[in-house]
Amino acid sequence: MPVIHHDALDDIETPNGNTVTALATPSRGACEVSVIRQRQAPDGFNPPHTHDREEVIVLLGGTLEVFIDGSTLRLEAGDTLVVPAHAEHQLRNTGGGTAEWLLVAPSGYRFYHASGEEVSPEWAR
Numbered sequence: 001m002p003v004i005h006h007d008a009l010d011d012i013e014t015p016n017g018n019t020v021t022a023l024a025t026p027s028r029g030a031c032e033v034s035v036i037r038q039r040q041a042p043d044g045f046n047p048p049h050t051h052d053r054e055e056v057i058v059l060l061g062g063t064l065e066v067f068i069d070g071s072t073l074r075l076e077a078g079d080t081l082v083v084p085a086h087a088e089h090q091l092r093n094t095g096g097g098t099a100e101w102l103l104v105a106p107s108g109y110r111f112y113h114a115s116g117e118e119v120s121p122e123w124a125r
Contacts, residue, residue: 002028002029002030003067004023004024004028004029005042009021009022009023010022011043012122013014013122014045014046014121014123016044016045016047017040017042017043017045017093018038018039018040018041018044018046019038019039019040020036020037020038020039020121020123020124021036021038021123022036022123022124023035023037023084023088023102024058025107025123025124025125026107026108026125027125030107031032031107032106032107033104033105033106033107034103034104034106034107034108034109034124035102035103035104036102036103036104036123036124037100037102037103038100038101038102038103039098039099039100040062040064040093040098040099040100041093041098042093042095042096042097042098043092043093044092044093044099045091045092045093046090047059047089047090047113047114048054048067048089048090048110048113048114049087049088049090049112049114049119050085050086050087050088050111050112050114051083051085051086051105051109051110051111051112052085052086052109052110052112053070053085053105053106053109053110054082054083054085054105054106055082055083055103055104055105055109056080056081056082056083056103056104056105057075057080057091057101057102057103058079058083058101058102058104059075059076059077059078059079059080059099059100059101059122059125060077060100060102061093061097061098061099061100062077062079062093062095062098062099062100063075063076063077063093063094063099064091064092064093064094064095064099065091065092065093065094066081066089066090066091066092066107067089067090067092068083068087068088068089068090069087069088069089074083074094088114093096104115109124111124114124
């Protein structure tokens, strides 16, 4: 039974005001599910992208605007969003403080830029 102690966690800075921490991923011993913490600075965003499997976003703090398949949704702390597989989406922090959320998805799920190019973020492995 893997135990992942907080002092073993690494924050990874990514472009556009994002910080990512892999809490439970395949490289940390998770076989069925990945749990990733993301933080985003005010006005931060991630690029439009898709996944090959469903992803759940649990907003722990802050405010996010989510662009998903042509619609815009507003999430506030405590909200949960289920992103269907293959739905193009983008998250943007529209609040005055840091936004923080958990990403929960099947272990080994895949990431694609809006162009269709597959990417393999270090923090998701």
